[in-house]
Amino acid sequence: MTKQIHLAAHFPGVNNTTVWADPRSRSQIEFSSFEHLARTAERGLFDFFFLAEGLRLREHKGRVHDLDVVGRPESLTVLNALAAVTERLGLAATVNATFNEPYDLARRLATLDHLSGGRAAWNVVTSSDAFTGENFRRGGFLDRADRYTRAAEFVATARELWDSWTPEGVSRPFAHRGRHFDIAGEFTVPRSPQGHPVVIQAGDSDEGREFAAATADVIFTRQSSLEAGKAFYADVKKRLAKYGRAHGDLKILPGVSVVLGDTAADAREKAAEIRRQQTSPQTALLTLEQIWGTDLSAYDPDGPLPDFDPVPESGITQGRTRRGDTVAIAEKWRALAEEKGLSIRETVIEAGGRQSFVGTPQAVAAELDAFVQADAADGFILVPHLTPGGLDDFVDRVVPLLQERGVFRTEYEGTTLRSHLGLAEPAWKG
């Protein structure tokens, strides 16, 4: 049988990928928006619906960042509510392993798995940042190496808790003593329908890949070009054997964006317009400030780039990943602006990322298929730019074509997320 594609839907996040200024854009917080997108994903027979998490609002120049969507509900609570209005769709929550404790989180995940009849997934993320720690008892931060050792021990501990009830429903005491956690007692929730909720890992670093190969069922990557995707796929799959795991035990799903048009030219035009919407004049200046590390509010977004070099290590923005070698980026951007005669805003748009798949539904379906058959991915996590209607077109126009190609399900075969993903039920380790 031809390799099958897995699909997931990402609720639009709190960054400038999400276009809130579009007249079709609806609430980022009301339940109706989550319900709309989840029902769309289920109509499209997607594997799962995905929610991101942030535990501190981003700040820029010491103030809350105000240009992108700000604020969102707590993931697990929304997913429990969505379990009431969907029947088969997997429900994935991003939850931080640094600012939670295994007992409480394992219990909340097992509860979601029970209440949804076996559809729960946990995207494990870690944080090393003292800025976020200011909201928590735990405070402080972990250094980079400790983030992954804590996360690995966290997942292992959660699985011990999920295994502490026998499949027959008998509770047994557990005890875990490790570097990060020393806990004992009884778990309050019986073994859930999936045995273990699905574990997702997001991140492309070397430690992240190793962690995923050892621990995760799904890896959410950012690689979206064919060549980079193939290299990443081969690298991660190769690591599985070391942990006694088979090739199919870990699914690789890049996060991607799709723009559809009636013709190729129409799609390209729409894609350009979306990139323009994603980079408002204010966002263009802010992006520049993040690189230059200094206040540029006096600059005209439609005028030329600053002619001085960035301030290194300014710490002007908190709560998001740093941008690397800013002096080199600035040099590159100035060269680009000069070569093509671009303003600040045009440069930011030109230098920014492109949508992953742009074209007619036929072309996009063919490309997605080719990507998967070439072993650059096992499927995709689609990141729409509009809330909540951003996947309507994809589900209506691309999914049927994938089904025609014989690479996507025409109905849900099982009831659990594990069954959608083709993952075995974990053996009980009592």
Place this chain on the structure above:
Amino acid sequence: MLHLSAAVDQPSAHDAGSYVELARLAEHGVLDFVTLDDTFARPGPDALAVLSRVAPVTGRIGLVPTVTTTHTEPFHVQAAVATLDWVSRGRAGWRLDVSTTEGEARLFGRRHAAPAEELWREAGEVADVAARLWDSWEDDAEIRDVPTGRFIDRDKLHHVDFEGSGFSVRGPSIVPRPPQGHPVRVVDATEGHARRTAARYADVALVRVANAAQAGAVRDQLRKDAGRFGRSPDELRVLVSLLADLGDGEHAAEPGHGGGGPRQTAQGPLYRGGPVDLAELIASWHAAGAVDGFHLTPAAPRRDLERLVNGTVPLLQHRGLFRTFYPGSTLREHLGLARPANQYANAGDAS
């Protein structure tokens, strides 16, 4: 106005169906809210999760899970309660409780068991910081102003900079201010340390007492203490919590109940009798001004809730003591509690 609520606790139920059924039954009886207890010390699912699952398939009933404050993160707890308010469109409550045992402490391995007094003081701080975080977004903070490119007016978001005795929180919340402003905070105020926290922070206080005179005395004290904390006593609803065993059908309450009233047991005050006598008891305690209402825990979850809804409630409605439909849509409206003003509004403290 009389307020009625019921527990939907069930031993060893982890699937959604049975909870949905009980909550719908309570909604059919036009009750103010249902509670679902939670503790790390006994088997049972996460209560806030269960009531979130119930929210989309009910329309009016208030949803009040227990969420403990001892081994949990205040920031996560307030976000989850605010989110329950969003997914239920303004029907969330939160019953605060503490974890006193060493057994619970060992499940987390972060601190030892502590005396109830200390834990209830901390629960008060959690109730306090939760309200601050709910207020850390003003209601009209989201502006979507295209000309200036701003999604929010950041002058309407606030750091809370809370310093408790054992934790601190910077803020603002990640969740915009919930529909009710503050979801309803419920505290079992039977014990002394909890009573103080209830008087200061609770919207609804539950008291487990077996007669009207005692109920009235506790209510008076709670209202007086609330006043001492600078609150209006009328912002606090006091409900008597009873176990209800309506299994005896229409027979009169057991002799020895002191004129048909509840009697004290190891599990708390227990009412045993028929739904008609229960209506009589509710009406007479309420008429005496001893209580604002009742919180009933059915002895047999489905049977006794059915008898309450189909037997007791219609009698109270017939006497004009209890609503026949929900005039409002939020839990605060059911309870006759105003939507609280935002403590940071017009504070001029820019983020």
